[in-house]
Amino acid sequence: MKYEQLAKDIIKNVGGRENVNSVVHCITRLRFKLKDESKAQTEVLKNMDGVVTVMKSGGQYQVVIGNHVSDVYKAVVAEGGFEAAKPVDEDGGEKTGLFNRFIDMISGIFTPILGVLAASGMIKGFNALFVAIGWLDDTGGTYQILNAIGDGLFYFLPILLGYTAMKKFGGTPFLGMVIAMALVYPALEGIPASGDPLYTLFAGTMFESPVYIEFFGIPVILMTYSMSVIPIIVSAFFAAKLEKFFVKVIPSVVRMFLVPMFTLLIIIPLTFIIIGPIATWASQLLGTATVGVYDLSPIIAGAFLGGLWLVFVMFGLHWGLVPIAMNNFANPGYDPILALIFAHSFALAGAILAVWIKTRNQKTKTLSAPAFISAIFGVTEPGMYGIALPLKKPFIFTVISSAIGGALLGFFGTTGYVMGGLGVFQLPSFIPDAGIDMTVIGAIIAAGVGMVLAFVLTFLFGGINKNESTETVAPAEPEKPEAVAVKNGEILSPLTGEVKVLADIKDETFASGMLGQGVAIEPTEGKVVAPANGTVSALFPTKHAIGITTDDGAELLIHVGMDTVNLEGKYFTAHVAQGDRIEAGQLLVEFDADKIKEAGYILTTPVIVTNYNDYGSLLTTEAEDVKVNDVIITLDSEKK
Structure with a gap:
């Protein structure tokens, strides 16, 4: 283990494992709760290679490590035989609340791939730009190779997330990758196009689902997992739990191959049988609900769909709208539904631009530039997962601004006539045969309003630099009272x-x-x-x-x-x-x-x-x- 010796030295100099009540970690620090802090060799720890400094605050003995603290933490837990605990905030507080825990999970899973995610988004966007201005032919080899470079990561995104999610949940990362590989396996993805279904479940309802294959007689509802996010994360979560169970019950002599074998044999079929149908039916329900809302009021539908589009994409629910749009393009020849999402990438770009200008965090500033460019071209993943979601408020302001932009699109009656591109490349799909009219101008206005509003809200109220971590001297601890006896429970x-x-x-x-x-x-x-x-x-x-x-x-x-x-x-x-x-x-x-x-x-x-x-x-x-x-x-x- 890379940090084994460092872990041994840290445990020794905090007074030994018997002096440790518990240990957790945040973004940069190991946070010990020691029985007797006087036993810790603070100066020795400060001078150790691999330790930045030592701080005492809030009843915690903090050993500052740096960005690789999670790896050192694992070594410390393994060496000391301590019980692993959840990471905590940099301010020392444990993540509380469902939303905060979700953001912590998503950020932890996406952070390792943010750089390559942003790079792929830029390549994908520029490739589309080159086609739009006539520099490249979308049937040529240059375009195809550039498209593979830019789009490859997004198509096989579940595989990367399988690795990072399993690592986040404490499982074996390569198991997560194998689960994702099964989900995007081409032979399975191509089955619906290769023949007629065996039968149809829930025929005549909004949950109507064709069944092409069975697993030991159990119907499997196939869906597209490429470019999806939530299915692999959910699978990795349960896979990590399952793996830990098998580690405990399977003898060590055969553990190396039986643990992954049983984990994969259980979790992959469960993903296809349970997670897939849930995602499919949720998507279908969203599609039906959106059409119903649009029939009631295009403005309300625009606010609903435009504001929540990024959330739907995150959970894979947007697939329920694509079949409806494709059907509309075939008959009656136009689709107003997907047109309502036009402003969302511009709103995200506005929020990212505000962060880019205002942030003092160099890492955030570096990520903001490619994320902004990607968002303009309609590739939202780098900005959503790398900037907006981790900072929380920019994401909220993006949702609000997207909703207003969507409402304006509904008000102007903007409609798509072909399945167009994303971002700026979606605009031409709104032009009717008669030429540019108010519906097209309205789309430009909606995108501009969404972008400007998100920029202003984020710049003024985004709290961009509020939570930037600084390694400052901690305040003195409050005076403790005389001990009060309290029994367990x-x-x-x-x-x-x-x-x-x-x-x-x-x-x-x-x-x-x-x-x-x-x-x-x-x-x-x-x-x-x-x-x-x-x-x-x-x-x-x-x-x-x-x-x-x-x-x-x-x-x-x-x-x-x-x-x-x-x-x-x-x-x-x-x-x-x-x-x-x-x-x-x-x-x-x-x-x-x-x-x-x-x-x-x-x-x-x-x-x-x-x-x-x-x-x-x-x-x-x-x-x-x-x-x-x-x-x-x-x-x-x-x-x-």
């Missing part, structure tokens, strides 16, 4: 006050249990303390709500008052930050109860376990009044 009261059942509070989302299960407390003093040992996983800017992940894995939410978010942090003081290590009884937040009540707000505070479904049972206190550090919730000591 116990959640202590973070407040002193009257206990209420959730169903009785005046907020439907909490009262219904949609956000989690627990209790509510009517506080009699303005202090919130830690209900368990753990980490601050989220602290809202308004300081009225705090998320905690306990050492036992319980995910807690403490929400002080109802609608107190409207106070925008007034009357609240936070004593911890997101990512901080906390101990039971530690002061987290103070608030002025009297002034909050005078402002017209109710102070009833839900204390809930958001991942309560992970436990067999959740018991709440029967006491009518509690003080801080009283037990209010008891969970099963072990998760399901």
Whole structure:
């Protein structure tokens, strides 16, 4: 192993494996939780080859490694026999929320191929440009070879993603590649064109699906997996889980070939039998819904389809619209549906341009140039996966601007008369036999509005440089309280006050249990303390709500008052930050109860376990009044 010796030296100088409670990693750092930091040889670590520096913050002992930290982390976990954990944010907080976790997953999978993705996008776009201006003939050898260079990556994208996704999920990368190779295997992809189906499932419904082959009598609904993203990622996720299971149960003497064999034999058929049909039916449902919306209102359909096109492409749902468009081109000879997506690549280009101009991150600036050019030519993958999605807000502003552009396309009645290109090369397909009319001019206006709006929103409100990581000296840790005893599975009261059942509070989302299960407390003093040992996983800017992940894995939410978010942090003081290590009884937040009540707000505070479904049972206190550090919730000591 390349980093084996470095891992051994790091473990030795943090006090040995017996001194390590846990270790995780972020983008650049190993983050240790040590039993006794005084045992760590900080100066020795700082002077080691392969270590940038050492920092202490938020109850963590941080060994800064650099961009290859994930490889060093694997070596440290293997050498120390530690349990692998999920990566965390650079600010120390664990990724929370479904959207953030999804973005982290997508970014981690696409980051290794961003450079070649951008390069391929530029080649593909320029090749189309050369044909458009007459420099190349699209039947000539030069065009064909350039097209293979530019389009090859996109056609076989699942193979690259199979490698990076399996690596992200902790599996063997080459297994992911083999899964993807099966998905894009030409003989299987060509079956629908080679003959009549054996039979048709769900005939007469929107889910009508021809079946050409069976797997041990089970119908297989074939679809096109080339250029797809989500199917291989989902397959890799389950393949990694399956591989780990087989590693545990198969004897080591035959593990080398039996583990991959059984993993492939199970996951590939499941992908064809389950993931394929789900994607196919979702696409068909999208197509039917879009046509229905267009018949109701072209403007609404434009906003819907234009705004969400990038999302549909990400999940492979856009294939449901292509057959509808092809049918429309055949009869009645034109298609208004795909015309509604014209503005999306220009909106993305506008957002990328704003990032390109404003970012101080050299890597982001370098990627922005080819991503911008690719987006203008209609190749959105480099900009979407490399720039917009990782930065989040540019992606949101792209969606908004695309929706407005799509609505304008619907308003002007822009229609496609042939299956055209993408980006600027789609524009000629809108020109009717009578020549340029308002529908064509409207398409230009829609693209311009989408691009300018996305640029302005991203430039002004994109928070482009807000989260750029800097290796600065961390602030001193907050003073820790005297130790408060807390047993495994116990959640202590973070407040002193009257206990209420959730169903009785005046907020439907909490009262219904949609956000989690627990209790509510009517506080009699303005202090919130830690209900368990753990980490601050989220602290809202308004300081009225705090998320905690306990050492036992319980995910807690403490929400002080109802609608107190409207106070925008007034009357609240936070004593911890997101990512901080906390101990039971530690002061987290103070608030002025009297002034909050005078402002017209109710102070009833839900204390809930958001991942309560992970436990067999959740018991709440029967006491009518509690003080801080009283037990209010008891969970099963072990998760399901």
